[in-house]
Amino acid sequence: MLTRTEGIVLKNQKHGEADLIVTYLTPDRGIIKAFAKSPHKIKSRFGSSLEPLTHSRISLFGKEQSIPKITQSDIINTFYRLRESYDDLINISRLIRVMLSIIPEDTPNKRLFNFFLGILNLMDSSTGDQRHILYLIALIRLLAMTGYAPRLNKCGRCGKKGINFYPGAGTILCDGCAGGQEIKGPPVRVNGDIINFYSHSIEWPVQKLTRLRPRKELLSTLSSIMERHLSQNLGIRP
Amino acid sequence: MHKGVIENLINELTRLPGIGRKTAQRLAFFIMAMPKEEAISIAEAIRELKERARFCRECFSITEDDLCSICSDPKRDHTRICVVEEPSNLIVIERTGIYRGLYHVLLGALSPVDGITPESLKIRELIERVKRGNISEVIIATNPNTKGEATAQYISEQLKPMGVRITRIAYGLPIGGDIEFADEVTLTKALEGRREL
Ligand SMILES: [Zn+2]
Ligand SMILES: [Zn+2]
Numbered sequence: 001m002l003t004r005t006e007g008i009v010l011k012n013q014k015h016g017e018a019d020l021i022v023t024y025l026t027p028d029r030g031i032i033k034a035f036a037k038s039p040h041k042i043k044s045r046f047g048s049s050l051e052p053l054t055h056s057r058i059s060l061f062g063k064e065q066s067i068p069k070i071t072q073s074d075i076i077n078t079f080y081r082l083r084e085s086y087d088d089l090i091n092i093s094r095l096i097r098v099m100l101s102i103i104p105e106d107t108p109n110k111r112l113f114n115f116f117l118g119i120l121n122l123m124d125s126s127t128g129d130q131r132h133i134l135y136l137i138a139l140i141r142l143l144a145m146t147g148y149a150p151r152l153n154k155c156g157r158c159g160k161k162g163i164n165f166y167p168g169a170g171t172i173l174c175d176g177c178a179g180g181q182e183i184k185g186p187p188v189r190v191n192g193d194i195i196n197f198y199s200h201s202i203e204w205p206v207q208k209l210t211r212l213r214p215r216k217e218l219l220s221t222l223s224s225i226m227e228r229h230l231s232q233n234l235g236i237r238p
Numbered sequence: 239m240h241k242g243v244i245e246n247l248i249n250e251l252t253r254l255p256g257i258g259r260k261t262a263q264r265l266a267f268f269i270m271a272m273p274k275e276e277a278i279s280i281a282e283a284i285r286e287l288k289e290r291a292r293f294c295r296e297c298f299s300i301t302e303d304d305l306c307s308i309c310s311d312p313k314r315d316h317t318r319i320c321v322v323e324e325p326s327n328l329i330v331i332e333r334t335g336i337y338r339g340l341y342h343v344l345l346g347a348l349s350p351v352d353g354i355t356p357e358s359l360k361i362r363e364l365i366e367r368v369k370r371g372n373i374s375e376v377i378i379a380t381n382p383n384t385k386g387e388a389t390a391q392y393i394s395e396q397l398k399p400m401g402v403r404i405t406r407i408a409y410g411l412p413i414g415g416d417i418e419f420a421d422e423v424t425l426t427k428a429l430e431g432r433r434e435l
Contacts, residue, residue: 011351016256047421052351052384080423083384086391093350100351237353 002061003068005029006076008116009054010096022050022070023100024058027113031105034060036070046073053079053092053120079120082131088123091135094238095119095142101236102146112145118206130210136219137201137209139226144202150229152190152198165190167228185232188225193218244270296367298343298360300325308332308340315339317374321364321393323347323381331379339377342367347385348392356392364393368402375403382409382427 007024010031015021018038025031039046049056050070055077062068082088095116103112119138123131143149155162156171164187165172172190197214204212214222230236244266251262269277293299294306297319301307308314318339322328328341344359356362368376376397380386394404409427411420420428 011349013352018256045419048383048423049421051423075421078423080426084387084391086388086395089384089388090350096351097353 001063002059002071004057004059006055006057007032008113008120009050009052009056010100011052012050020050021067025099025113025116027110028108030107030109030112031100031103032068033105034058034068034070036073046070047075048078048080049073049075051078051080051083052096053083055079055117055120077121077124079124082120082124085128087128088131088135091132092120092123095135095138098139098142098230098234098236102143102148102234112142115141115145115206122206122210126210133212133214133219134209136223136226137212140198140201140222143226143229148234149202150225150233152195152225163190164188165225167225167232170229170233185228188221188228190221190225194222197222293343293345297341298325298345298363299328299341313338317372318377319364319367319373319375320377320379322379323386323389327379339375344380344389347380348389349385350388359389361393361396365396365400368397368400373402375405377405377407379407 005026005028007026010023010025012020012022015035018040020036020039021033022036023031023033036046036050038044039050048054050073054075057072057074057076058070059072060068061071082092099112099116103109115138119134123134126134140149150165150167151171152165154160154172155174155177156169157173157177160174160176162172162174162178164175164178166178166185166187168185173187178187193214197212197218200212201209227238231238247266247269248259248262251257251265252259257265269280290302291300292302294301294309295304296309297306299306299308303310315338319342320331320337320339321342321344322331323344323346325343328343331337331341342360342364344361344364346354346359348354348356348359364376367373376393378390378393380389390406394406397404408431409424410431411417411424411428417425
């Protein structure tokens, strides 16, 4: 059966001597794997279209339940500047790693596709500092979309106000709820600015996100909250 | 015939890259039909490789000795190091016959999405070699793809402060190719890397 769709390459890995297994994010089937026969041969018509972050129109051929073969792949956008900048590649790879570890394959998710494509477009047209902020926003938003975001607005147990985020619990805990509980590690203090930035990151439309200009300090506190949340609660190490 | 032994060989052969169950079966029955000495000599060659081959202590290419034949050759240019991902890449560059310096095999390429970090490769060892001095140029010949490019960038960041000349092999259009069929990234790179005639 031949299917035509579009996809963003999340990663590729060598299969056997010359073949490649490509992991795509697609709008209609979510995360899927497909394979390409000898794409690195000089005469291959795939060119650079199977490299990570490439957004392309693809044709897949194969029976259900087996990995389909990529029969055609026409580039819509290469995003090659993003993957060729080491820092951006590290950040975007982190996003992809999170995606691959929390989102099951073959589950349609048009919202996720539009979100990721939107973020790539936004990053591609931004400056270096801005791209770093966009990475953090994207990470927060990805976790919020999938229900894995840490809770930063109120106590995760009783709903009261609180200012201490406990990475081990993945939430703010009020003094009452935090007391007398076994919680790994000390809390991180969260202020109003952090909470505002955090909720804007989740709620604002993607096109508006470049308007968020947090201070360096806020950025580093929130980055460390997110990193600790990822490694302690989701088991995704740096 | 004991069903276990042939099944066992088929299973072992499927570990090899590009060998699926069907091919493994074909190979197993072919080996079964071979004269005993020939089959044993294949097995012996594998055993000998695993017992005698190891990584060169300087450049991590494959050798039977402590130092490989390139590292221990006084006629080679010991001030140049060409960095490649895999031992097989070294063999291809050697075949051109135009490079007379030394090599450094990283045994892989950076892939942050798979958790392959600089620590998983022989990058620290490369830096140590350059630190020991007497190196005038490091030529980075990692693959022209995302992983190879990230590796090249990381290495050049690490080596820059040491004042050594760092070069990257050129990108371009394949010889015998046609501009019409080149994709836009390849073409962009080829334009950026143009030279005076
Ligand atoms: Zn509470
Ligand atoms: Zn050597």
